[in-house]
Structure formats: C-alpha cells, structure tokens
Amino acid sequence: MLFAHLADTHLGYRQYNLDEREEDFYRSFREAVDRIIDEGCRFVVHSGDLFDEPRPHVRALVVVREELERLAEAGVRFYCIAGNHDLLMRRGAVPPQRLYPQVEFLTPRNPARVQDGVLIAGLPYISKLHHRVLREKLEELGRLGERYGSSILVLHQGIDRYLGVEYELRLSDLPGSFTYYALGHIHKRILERHGRGVLAYPGSTEVWRSDEIDEYERAGKGFYIAHTDAREPEDVEWVRLAKVRRFLRLRMDSEGMEVPEVPEGAVVRLELRCPAERFQEAYRRAMRVLAGRALYVDVRRVPTEEEGRRRARVEGGLDEGELLGRYLEGCTEEEKAFARELLRVLGEGRPEDGVRLAEEFFRRWAQR
Ligand SMILES: [Mn+2]
Known part of the structure; x- marks a missing residue:
C-alpha cells in the first residue's frame, strides 16, 4: 500500500507581501495532491505546518478544503498533526485542521489510527519547555508501535542530529519500534535509516526562508512516496515538484559583477558586499540590471571583511x-x-x- 509523506506546506504564507508568493504555496500544494492521486497513494501523512499561521487567511482555508475534497473523492485519507505554525500557544485554542471532517487529526488525547493494518501515530509540535512530556508520550507510542508490522510515527520536531542548538528532541529519544518516521519542521530533505525502517524529513514545498535557497537549488522541493512495507531509504521515492518558484542567490560587491541570466519571474536574493556608506549606490546599480527580470529582489548588505573583523573582535567570534x-x-x-x-x-x-x-x-x- 502506497502512502505520501508531506510536511511544511505553510499555506497562506505571503512572502514579501506578494500575491504571487501566496499563490505559489497553493500551487505547490495542488501539484503535490495531483501527484499523490496519480501515483495511487492510499493515504497522506502531513507532518505539520499545513498552514503558516494558526489563524490562516480564508483563502488558505478554502484551498485546503478544495484539495481535501479532491483527495477524498480519490479515496485518499489525510492524517496530520499540528506544527508550531498551526498552533496557537494558548490553552483551549482550536487548530484550523479541526474545520475539516475529512482530516484525521492526531492529538495527544487521540494520537493513533489504524488503516488496513498499518499504525499511524503522531503528536503535535511540543516545545523544548515540555521536553519531558514529549519523551513520555513517545515511550507510550513506542510500545504501541511494537505491536504492528508496519507503523508510522508522525512528528513535527527538530532533532539534535540535524539541527543546531534549537532542537527539541535527541535522536535517541525516538522509539525504535516504528518502520517510518514521518517528520516535519526542518525545511530540508533528510532520509536515513532509523529503528525498524527509515526516518524522513521531506522539507518544505516552497522556499519559505532565504536560508533554504542553496539546498533548494541542489535538491529541489517536494515530498516522499513510500510503500508501507518500505524498510530502506532506497525504497522511498522522492517526488520533486516542478512548479516551485525559481530562486537565485547572487553575490555582488560595490564594484559590481557580471549578472548571470536571471530566469523570468525568479526571486533573487542579492547579497551586496560593500561598506554601509556605499550601499545605496551599489543597490541602485544592481536594481538597474535586475528590475524587470526578477519577480522580486531581496537585498541584504553583507559587511565587508574589515567590518566583519571589527565585529568579531567585539563579540569574541561567538555565534x-x-x-x-x-x-x-x-x-x-x-x-x-x-x-x-x-x-x-x-x-x-x-x-x-x-x-x-x-x-x-x-x-x-x-x-x-
Ligand atoms: Mn515549518
């Protein structure tokens, strides 16, 4: 039985306050749903951050309703958890996923479902403040996982092995009894062996933050499709989404440089290395070249080496x-x-x- 693993779709996000960028996130999600139906998946697990905010725009709510209806018509079930973006950190708050009768929403009170003999268990994002609660819940789910031939654990957490100081979970906190660890929260692709099977982060389905650009250029954006019998990373298929917006990272200094071909409609992240007092002039020169070709130019000034050295002396080189x-x-x-x-x-x-x-x-x- 095939299933799809999706995460971090951040629907409703309106990057740079542009209509086009809001629409891009919807388009990627629709493309993913097309592929999920075409490939004959029987269910989807979504590992959190379905929406970008706990109070999404009505447009985002409508897009999700439409896509859930398409999935339901094709007989594809939809399991999901709340990510840190879907959750209002307030007691008694109702996550937007509650709006949809088609959604199997996994919560601490009701964390597990079984479809055709496969266990699907999950928890919402739990912050590091409640680390002990998270570990206890995982132990409980771990005992449940042992009882099934195929078992999927759905979480939205950063794991120490893949994240710096911001992690909430150590790899060793994950119970070993699951056959597929469907993770979300880290916006890049990770696929490794773990427990009785594989651990996967499909990453986000669009470029949500500029620090995702390099990984995106190398690996693309998309999601995973796997058979519930899959036990090795090689058995998990990566589905690269074709309609994701082009992003380009350009570096220039105050002397300027040759600008490579910018694809029509790309978002350009421009890093201008120049002293603060020459920024305006360098910015204007860069914009003369890029305007009209790019959808948007996101400009950052990078301190010169001399400025960098001065700052490092002040801060003692600490991150x-x-x-x-x-x-x-x-x-x-x-x-x-x-x-x-x-x-x-x-x-x-x-x-x-x-x-x-x-x-x-x-x-x-x-x-x-
Ligand atoms: Mn996210």
Whole structure:
C-alpha cells in the first residue's frame, strides 16, 4: 500500500507581501495532491505546518478544503498533526485542521489510527519547555508501535542530529519500534535509516526562508512516496515538484559583477558586499540590471571583511547560540529553554507567539 509523506506546506504564507508568493504555496500544494492521486497513494501523512499561521487567511482555508475534497473523492485519507505554525500557544485554542471532517487529526488525547493494518501515530509540535512530556508520550507510542508490522510515527520536531542548538528532541529519544518516521519542521530533505525502517524529513514545498535557497537549488522541493512495507531509504521515492518558484542567490560587491541570466519571474536574493556608506549606490546599480527580470529582489548588505573583523573582535567570534548561552549562565534549564524558544519565534518574525510564550512562562513562574 502506497502512502505520501508531506510536511511544511505553510499555506497562506505571503512572502514579501506578494500575491504571487501566496499563490505559489497553493500551487505547490495542488501539484503535490495531483501527484499523490496519480501515483495511487492510499493515504497522506502531513507532518505539520499545513498552514503558516494558526489563524490562516480564508483563502488558505478554502484551498485546503478544495484539495481535501479532491483527495477524498480519490479515496485518499489525510492524517496530520499540528506544527508550531498551526498552533496557537494558548490553552483551549482550536487548530484550523479541526474545520475539516475529512482530516484525521492526531492529538495527544487521540494520537493513533489504524488503516488496513498499518499504525499511524503522531503528536503535535511540543516545545523544548515540555521536553519531558514529549519523551513520555513517545515511550507510550513506542510500545504501541511494537505491536504492528508496519507503523508510522508522525512528528513535527527538530532533532539534535540535524539541527543546531534549537532542537527539541535527541535522536535517541525516538522509539525504535516504528518502520517510518514521518517528520516535519526542518525545511530540508533528510532520509536515513532509523529503528525498524527509515526516518524522513521531506522539507518544505516552497522556499519559505532565504536560508533554504542553496539546498533548494541542489535538491529541489517536494515530498516522499513510500510503500508501507518500505524498510530502506532506497525504497522511498522522492517526488520533486516542478512548479516551485525559481530562486537565485547572487553575490555582488560595490564594484559590481557580471549578472548571470536571471530566469523570468525568479526571486533573487542579492547579497551586496560593500561598506554601509556605499550601499545605496551599489543597490541602485544592481536594481538597474535586475528590475524587470526578477519577480522580486531581496537585498541584504553583507559587511565587508574589515567590518566583519571589527565585529568579531567585539563579540569574541561567538555565534548566536553560544552568545545566548553565555548570557544565560546561571539560569535554570527552564529559563534557558524559554530564552531559546523566544529567540527562535522572534527570529521567525512571530512576535505574537513571543508574547504568548512569555505570558505562559511568567504565569507558571508566578504560580510557584
Ligand atoms: Mn515549518
């Protein structure tokens, strides 16, 4: 029996506040649904961040309704969990997935389903603050996994092996009894052996953040299709989506450079290496070349080597994570986890979630 594994579709995201970029995320999702139906999959597991926000635009809600109806007509079931973007971090909040009767929504209270003898179990994103709860739940699900010939675990978490300081889970925390670990949250492709089978992150279906560009150019965007009997990474098929927006990373300095052919409608991430006082001039020159060809040019100034050296002397060459670690010396583990989580959501441009995290943290703190 074939199934598809999709994650991080971030529907409703409106990158650079452009209509085109909002539409791109819908188009990739529709293309994925086309392929899932064409390939004869019997079910889909979606590993979280179906939507970009817990209160999605109505347009995103409608697109999901349409695509779920198409899947249901083709007899394809849809299992999913809430990712950190689908979740309003507030007690009693209702995730948007609840709107759809076709969705098999896996929650801590009701984490498991069985389809044609295959176990499909999953949990929503659980922050590092609640690491112990997550580990206990995983142990429980692990015991359930042992009882099935084929078993799929659906999670939306960062694992230490693939992520820096921001991980919530160690690889060793994952129970070994599942045959397919359907993961989401990391926006790049990972496919490895684990437990009784394979561990997979299909990554996002569009370029959600500019740090995904290099991986996208190399590996594309898409999702996985596997047989429920698959036990080796080689048995899992990568489906590359063809309609994903082109992204290009260009580097220029204040002297300028030859601009390679920019495909019509591509998004260009332009990194201008020049001193701050020459930025305006370099920017104008670059835009004269790129305007009219690119859909959008996302410009960042990169400090010159001399500026970089000056900054490194001030900061002692530490990266963000180490720097934060130094500030947090003497704090409790809980406080450290809170600070890292707060840094992460603010870094992702989600101040509302930051406020909620802080409220939650201080409410618990006040209760002591
Ligand atoms: Mn995501």
